[in-house]
Each structure stands twice: as C-alpha cells, then as structure tokens.
Amino acid sequence: MIDPGTVTALTIVGAVVGLDFVSFPQAMLSRPLVAASLGGAICGDLGIGLLLGVLLECFALETMPFGASRYPEWGPASVAAGALAAIPGDRELAARMLPFAVLAGLGAAMIGGLTLVWLRRINLSVAGRYREELAAGDASAVIAVHRMGMVVDFGRAGAVTALFVLTLLPIREVLQDRLDTVDGVTSAAVVGVIAVGVAGSAVWKVVHTAKGFAWYVLAGLAAGLLMTLTT
Amino acid sequence: MTAAPSLPLGTWLRVFARLFAVQGSYNYEAMIGNGIAFAAEPAFRLLPGGRDGEAYRAAMARHSRYFNAHPYLAALAVGALVRAELDGENPDRVERFRTACCGPMGAAGDRLVWAGWLPFCSALGLLAFGLGLSAASVLLVFVGTYNVGHVALRAWGLRAGYREGLKVASALGSPVLRTGPLHVARALAAVAGAALPLVLARVHAASPGSMALALALAAILGAGLARWQARVDGWQVGVSLLLLFFIYTVVR
Numbered sequence: 001m002i003d004p005g006t007v008t009a010l011t012i013v014g015a016v017v018g019l020d021f022v023s024f025p026q027a028m029l030s031r032p033l034v035a036a037s038l039g040g041a042i043c044g045d046l047g048i049g050l051l052l053g054v055l056l057e058c059f060a061l062e063t064m065p066f067g068a069s070r071y072p073e074w075g076p077a078s079v080a081a082g083a084l085a086a087i088p089g090d091r092e093l094a095a096r097m098l099p100f101a102v103l104a105g106l107g108a109a110m111i112g113g114l115t116l117v118w119l120r121r122i123n124l125s126v127a128g129r130y131r132e133e134l135a136a137g138d139a140s141a142v143i144a145v146h147r148m149g150m151v152v153d154f155g156r157a158g159a160v161t162a163l164f165v166l167t168l169l170p171i172r173e174v175l176q177d178r179l180d181t182v183d184g185v186t187s188a189a190v191v192g193v194i195a196v197g198v199a200g201s202a203v204w205k206v207v208h209t210a211k212g213f214a215w216y217v218l219a220g221l222a223a224g225l226l227m228t229l230t231t
Numbered sequence: 232m233t234a235a236p237s238l239p240l241g242t243w244l245r246v247f248a249r250l251f252a253v254q255g256s257y258n259y260e261a262m263i264g265n266g267i268a269f270a271a272e273p274a275f276r277l278l279p280g281g282r283d284g285e286a287y288r289a290a291m292a293r294h295s296r297y298f299n300a301h302p303y304l305a306a307l308a309v310g311a312l313v314r315a316e317l318d319g320e321n322p323d324r325v326e327r328f329r330t331a332c333c334g335p336m337g338a339a340g341d342r343l344v345w346a347g348w349l350p351f352c353s354a355l356g357l358l359a360f361g362l363g364l365s366a367a368s369v370l371l372v373f374v375g376t377y378n379v380g381h382v383a384l385r386a387w388g389l390r391a392g393y394r395e396g397l398k399v400a401s402a403l404g405s406p407v408l409r410t411g412p413l414h415v416a417r418a419l420a421a422v423a424g425a426a427l428p429l430v431l432a433r434v435h436a437a438s439p440g441s442m443a444l445a446l447a448l449a450a451i452l453g454a455g456l457a458r459w460q461a462r463v464d465g466w467q468v469g470v471s472l473l474l475l476f477f478i479y480t481v482v483r
Binding site: 022023024025026027028029031033034037046047049050051054055057058059060061062063065066096100102103106120121123124126127134135136138139142143145147148149150153175178179181182185187188189190191192193194195196197199200201202203204205206207208209210211212213216217218219220221222223224225227228229231 | 288
C-alpha cells in the first residue's frame with residue numbers, strides 16, 4: 001500500500017510538470033523521459049522510471065503539440081506510470097509490469113489531454129467575468145486572469161496525478177500475482193519492439209520531406225547497429 | 232526607421248521572464264492574447280503617463296484581445312508590439328500587424344520547434360540512454376540541450392522583434408527560421424537512426440540472435456506504420472498491439 005507522503009510527493013511533482021506542459025515554463029519537464037523518471041525516483045527506482053520514460057517518449061514522438069490541436073498530456077500520466085513501474089528490489093516483476101505501466105501511461109495521457117480542454121474552457125469563463133475590465137485596458141484584470149489560469153492549471157495537474165496514482169496502484173497490486181505467464185525479458189522485449197517501431201515511423205513522418213534524409217538515417221542506423229553489435 | 236529607444240535592463244528582464252508564461256491563460260477565444268498583454272505590460276509602463284496614462288490603458292486593451300502564434304515565437308511579436316507602442320504607431324496599423332503575423336509565426340514555430348528541435352532533443356535523450364549513460368546524464372542531455380535552444384529562441388525573438396518593430400517580417404526570413412528546420416530534420420534523422428537500435432538493445436538485454444529478431448520486427452512495424460501513415464496513427468496501432476500482449480500475459 002502506498003503511503004500518503006509518497007502520494008503527496010507524486011501529486012506535487014505531477015502538478016509542476018503539468019504546469020510546465022502549457023502554462024509555465026515549457027521547459028519540457030513534462031516529457032515522459034523526465035516525468036516518468038521523477039515518478040520512478042520518488043517510488044525508489046529511478047532506473048525503471050527512466051526505462052518507462054524512454055518507452056513512453058517513443059510513443060510521444062508521434063503526438064507533438066501542434067497549434068490548438070488536441071493532444072495527450074504526458075506529464076502527470078508519466079509521473080503516475082513511473083510510480084507504477086517502480087517496484088524496488090524486484091526488477092523481474094517490474095519488467096513484467098512494463099506492458100501495463102506503458103498502457104496505463106498512454107491511457108492516462110489521453111485523459112490528461114481531455115482535462116486541458118476543460119482548463120481552456122475554465123480560462124475562457126474567467127476571462128468572461130473580466131470582459132469589461134479587459135476591454136478598458138485594466139492591467140489588474142489581465143494579471144488576475146493570467147494568475148487564475150496558472151493556479152487552476154497547477155491544481156488540475158495535481159488532481160489528475162493523484163487520481164491516476166490512487167487508481168492505478170491498487171490495480172498493480174491485483175495484477176502482481178497474475179503476471180507469471182511471460183517472463184520479464186520477453187515482456188520488456190515486446191514493449192521495446194512496439195515502442196521503437198512507433199518511434200521509427202514517427203521520426204520518418206517528420207524527416208521524410210527533408211532533402212537527402214535517407215542518407216542521414218542510413219548513416220545513423222549504421223552507427224547505431226555497429227555500436228549495438230560491439231557493446 | 233529610427234533606432235529603437237533603449238529599454239531599462241529591469242524592463243527587458245521582466246518582459247523576458249513573463250514570456251515563459253505567455254500561455255498561462257490560454258483559452259479558445261483570445262488564445263494567447265491575454266498572455267501577450269501580460270508579457271508586454273512592464274514595457275507599456277514606459278508609455279507617456281505611465282500606468283495611469285491613457286496610452287497604457289489603450290495598449291493593454293489592444294493587446295489582451297485575440298492573438299495566436301507559436302508560444303516561443305510570440306517573443307518576436309511581443310518585441311515588435313512593444314516597439315510599435317513606444318514609437319506611437321497608428322493603432323490601426325498595429326491591429327493589422329497583429330492579424331497578419333499570427334499565421335506565419337505559428338507555422339514557423341511549429342516547423343522549427345515541435346517538428347524539429349523537440350523530436351531532435353528527444354532522440355538525443357534516447358541516444359544517451361542507449362549508450363548507457365546514467366539516468367542523471369540522460370535527463371541532463373535532454374533537458375539541457377532542449378532549453379539552450381528554447382531560451383535562445385525566445386531571447387532572439389524578443390530582441391529581433393524590438394529591433395525591427397512592425398517590419399519584423401524580415402526576421403521571419405532569418406536563416407534560423409528559413410533553413411533551420413531542414414538542418415534539424417537531418418540531424419534528427421541521423422540521431423534517431425543511431426538511437427533506436429541502441430534503445431532496443433538496452434531495453435532487450437538478450438542474446439544476439441533474439442536481438443536481431445527484435446530489430447527486424449521493430450523495423451517491419453516502423454516501415455508498415457510509415458507506409459500507412461495516412462490511414463492509421465502509429466501510436467494507436469502500438470497501443471492496440473500492446474493491449475493484445477497485455478491481455479495475453481494476464482488471461483493465459
């Protein structure tokens with residue numbers, strides 16, 4: 001059972017990375033690579049948190065936040081998923097848990113994305129309350145609307161993180177005894193193959209219009225394969 | 232065009248710091264409009280009459296209206312709008328500029344940052360992981376590299392916007408925005424090409440035979456998803472495959 005102190009720490013970190021995603025400062029602390037590592041570290045296993053972050057980052061390459069489009073919110077979801085994957089002292093079970101942790105992270109990111117739509121509606125409603133003052137150029141109204149937006153975003157991200165943690169960790173407890181069909185190495189391999197395949201196609205989408213891209217991919221691939229074989 | 236009046240250092244720093252929160256009240260009506268007014272506000276205090284002046288209130292009212300651009304390139308707009316207000320430009324001209332620059336600043340930023348710099352830095356982070364660097368080093372490589380570009384772009388945007396004023400369109404033709412995406416895409420191709428096999432090797436620490444099989448399967452999946460990208464989203468296929476595997480591991 002997870003202790004309240006850990007839930008609080010995860011919630012605060014989730015709120016910070018959630019705020020980072022859109023409102024402030026967009027330093028990419030909300031990317032899975034960072035957020036899942038933080039979640040794992042809080043729960044005692046930075047390494048497995050990073051591994052999960054790498055796998056989620058492969059999926060995140062497919063969903064960049066273009067314009068006003070709807071996209072997954074990776075921060076709070078990755079913090080919760082990192083916590084889910086971290087089972088200190090039992091790397092084998094943690095590896096078996098990877099498919100569930102990645103799936104949970106992806107699902108939570110979708111749900112988190114929906115809450116961003118709600119946030120924008122709340123921001124609109126707050127701005128609506130100050131409509132006359134904003135039209136009159138009242139600086140205090142501009143600052144009030146802005147501060148409220150960031151406070152609501154911080155609270156939203158924290159609440160979403162707490163919800164994910166409190167929902168997913170009990171499910172993990174139930175699953176722990178049922179994941180004995182496939183060993184950890186195979187579980188990690190299957191998740192790795194899927195994640196790398198998705199990342200490969202995501203990168204291709206971005207680079208295939210660049211002149212001469214194939215040569216750069218081939219050069220990189222050759223170097224990567226060489227290092228894989230020699231290390 | 233006359234030389235830009237110099238701004239006090241404190242004003243520069245306040246405007247620059249506020250740019251990082253330009254999307255703080257993002258909504259579906261004004262988009263980042265309120266954020267533009269919020270970021271530019273410290274500079275508007277220098278308008279005739281200060282905070283109590285008519286010019287200050289008129290500028291705040293104008294700039295809290297609808298505006299949309301890439302958040303990082305909003306710095307370019309804020310710089311230009313501050314200059315225009317301090318130069319006492321005609322409000323109609325300022326309004327036309329606001330309307331005209333939304334599209335180009337959005338498209339240029341998306342191409343350079345969301346489709347270039349961010350995936351490149353992600354790939355760099357994956358490469359660091361694949362090479363076996365420590366967790367702290369991986370995070371430092373990713374966050375550090377990304378934010379060097381991020382902070383530099385915002386700082387360049389603010390300075391270029393203020394220097395050029397409403398003629399800032401020329402800044403949109405700068406090498407960074409014109410050819411930058413091409414160079415970043417090529418670098419991304421090379422780094423991702425190297426990173427992905429190494430990531431798979433580190434995730435799947437197994438025999439060379441099974442590693443070759445894993446690489447082949449990932450390549451087939453990636454090629455298939457790229458081939459049918461117009462019909463399916465790669466991550467949705469990935470989630471479906473993962474779900475099937477998860478069900479298999481639990482139900483069997």
